[in-house]
Amino acid sequence: MRSVFDYLKAQNTRFIRDLCDYVSIPSVSAQPSHASDMQRAAEWIRDHARGIGLEADLHVTPGNPIMVARTPRKAGKGRPHYLVYGHYDVQPPEPFELWKTPPFEPTQRGRSLFGRGASDNKGQHVAHLNAVEAYLKTGTELPCDLTFLIEGEEEIGSNHLAAFLKAKKKELKCDGVVISDTGIPSLKQPALTCALRGIVAFELKVLGPNRDLHSGLFGGSVDNPAMVLCQLLAQLRDDVGHITIPGFYDEVVDLTPTERRGLARLPFDAKKEAKFLGVPKLMGEKGFTALEQRGTRPTLEINGLTSGYQGAGSKTIIPSWASAKVTCRLVPDQKPEVVRKRILKHLSDICPATVKLQITPAHGGEPYLVSPDSNQAKAALRALRIAFGHEPVLLREGGSIPIVNDFKRILGVDTLLLGLALPDDNAHSPNEKFDLDCFAKGMKMGALLWQELGSI
Numbered sequence: 001m002r003s004v005f006d007y008l009k010a011q012n013t014r015f016i017r018d019l020c021d022y023v024s025i026p027s028v029s030a031q032p033s034h035a036s037d038m039q040r041a042a043e044w045i046r047d048h049a050r051g052i053g054l055e056a057d058l059h060v061t062p063g064n065p066i067m068v069a070r071t072p073r074k075a076g077k078g079r080p081h082y083l084v085y086g087h088y089d090v091q092p093p094e095p096f097e098l099w100k101t102p103p104f105e106p107t108q109r110g111r112s113l114f115g116r117g118a119s120d121n122k123g124q125h126v127a128h129l130n131a132v133e134a135y136l137k138t139g140t141e142l143p144c145d146l147t148f149l150i151e152g153e154e155e156i157g158s159n160h161l162a163a164f165l166k167a168k169k170k171e172l173k174c175d176g177v178v179i180s181d182t183g184i185p186s187l188k189q190p191a192l193t194c195a196l197r198g199i200v201a202f203e204l205k206v207l208g209p210n211r212d213l214h215s216g217l218f219g220g221s222v223d224n225p226a227m228v229l230c231q232l233l234a235q236l237r238d239d240v241g242h243i244t245i246p247g248f249y250d251e252v253v254d255l256t257p258t259e260r261r262g263l264a265r266l267p268f269d270a271k272k273e274a275k276f277l278g279v280p281k282l283m284g285e286k287g288f289t290a291l292e293q294r295g296t297r298p299t300l301e302i303n304g305l306t307s308g309y310q311g312a313g314s315k316t317i318i319p320s321w322a323s324a325k326v327t328c329r330l331v332p333d334q335k336p337e338v339v340r341k342r343i344l345k346h347l348s349d350i351c352p353a354t355v356k357l358q359i360t361p362a363h364g365g366e367p368y369l370v371s372p373d374s375n376q377a378k379a380a381l382r383a384l385r386i387a388f389g390h391e392p393v394l395l396r397e398g399g400s401i402p403i404v405n406d407f408k409r410i411l412g413v414d415t416l417l418l419g420l421a422l423p424d425d426n427a428h429s430p431n432e433k434f435d436l437d438c439f440a441k442g443m444k445m446g447a448l449l450w451q452e453l454g455s456i
Helices: 002-010 012-023 032-051 118-138 161-167 225-234 257-264 270-277 290-296 336-350 375-388 403-411 436-454
Strands: 055-059 066-070 081-087 107-109 112-114 145-151 176-179 191-196 198-207 301-307 321-330 356-365 393-397 415-417 433-435
Touching (some): 002 012, 002 118, 002 436, 012 112, 012 436, 032 055, 032 066, 032 118, 032 145, 081 118, 118 145, 118 433, 161 403, 176 403, 198 336, 225 301, 225 321, 257 290, 257 393, 321 336, 336 356, 403 415, 433 436
Parallel strands (some): 081 176
Antiparallel strands (some): 055 066, 066 145, 107 112, 112 433, 198 321, 198 356, 301 321
């Protein structure tokens, strides 16, 4: 292993340069204008995988290409096989004016590389590829066979991945999946994420008059859809942060005392966090700490509101309609469709007869929970401990990665979530960055991981 570690250290500058090339491609899957950039990013990661000695190809889907790369297979049976997942698509960079440097012109400041996709997720899966490169270029035998699956639709729901997994189920058969697309509290607290929140999304539209009306002539006699929508949404959460939808919490699995004690040991300063986020004070559900709320409790959030006149000056109208985009983060054992039905029934029950309510379902994904006591989890914890030089922690992540449930359902295997992102990496926000110390330690962790998994 010494030769592997020496190679990683010697090639560090080139690794950063390669990552800059990758991040400079504006692979924004949500925006059709970037279709050619999506293809370019897929080809870049394919060519990079080939360059380090992997057998790599692009697979056409109804959406963006999926890159599959394999390590050279060794003769004989019984070698463990693991799948490493990542995504080359990134979030839209807007608003541009809040970026200190252009989002697709990667810029190093101190030990951070700034650029859209640097942390989410290009830097994290490239770290694993670099670790494998070190094995192959130094002639060090990999204890496991590996397949890399890098897709281009994670940020828009991975709509074509499940079908691909089903079609390629035989050749993708593996002992487990490794994903680095989550976070760690700090460089001194590497983490194995044992749970992810699920998600359910929908759009509400309140329909009023068949056209915008003069608010002086009709105000007071015709209900205002924007006002109704606000009133409906305001009834969904009380003043102590509790969601008021009947049955919303019925299936929620309570935290064990051990889990609560583990979260309480993590360093967290609410005042510093509020300052970092630019808010006067944090809020939350009564009876739960901020860390518990973020990773272990369900939520209901308004993502967008639209209605009426939005231009300069004033236009005194009763708008004909109002809409809101809403998502809920779910926790074990909540089911997206069950929660969605309860929400929509409650909204229909409380909607006044003076307007019509139109509800459009959107995407959903189940929460994920895996035991930290499995042999694979223990192997991952050993790799984290050695690579970072600190005792790892167990986390429940607040975000959602719906495809981990696809891996479980279709391939029948669990996923090890070994994130490398820091809390201030600004994923999905302006000035996204990737900490280069995390990058280096992530490569070392990736190299150690196959030794540890290969020995169980």
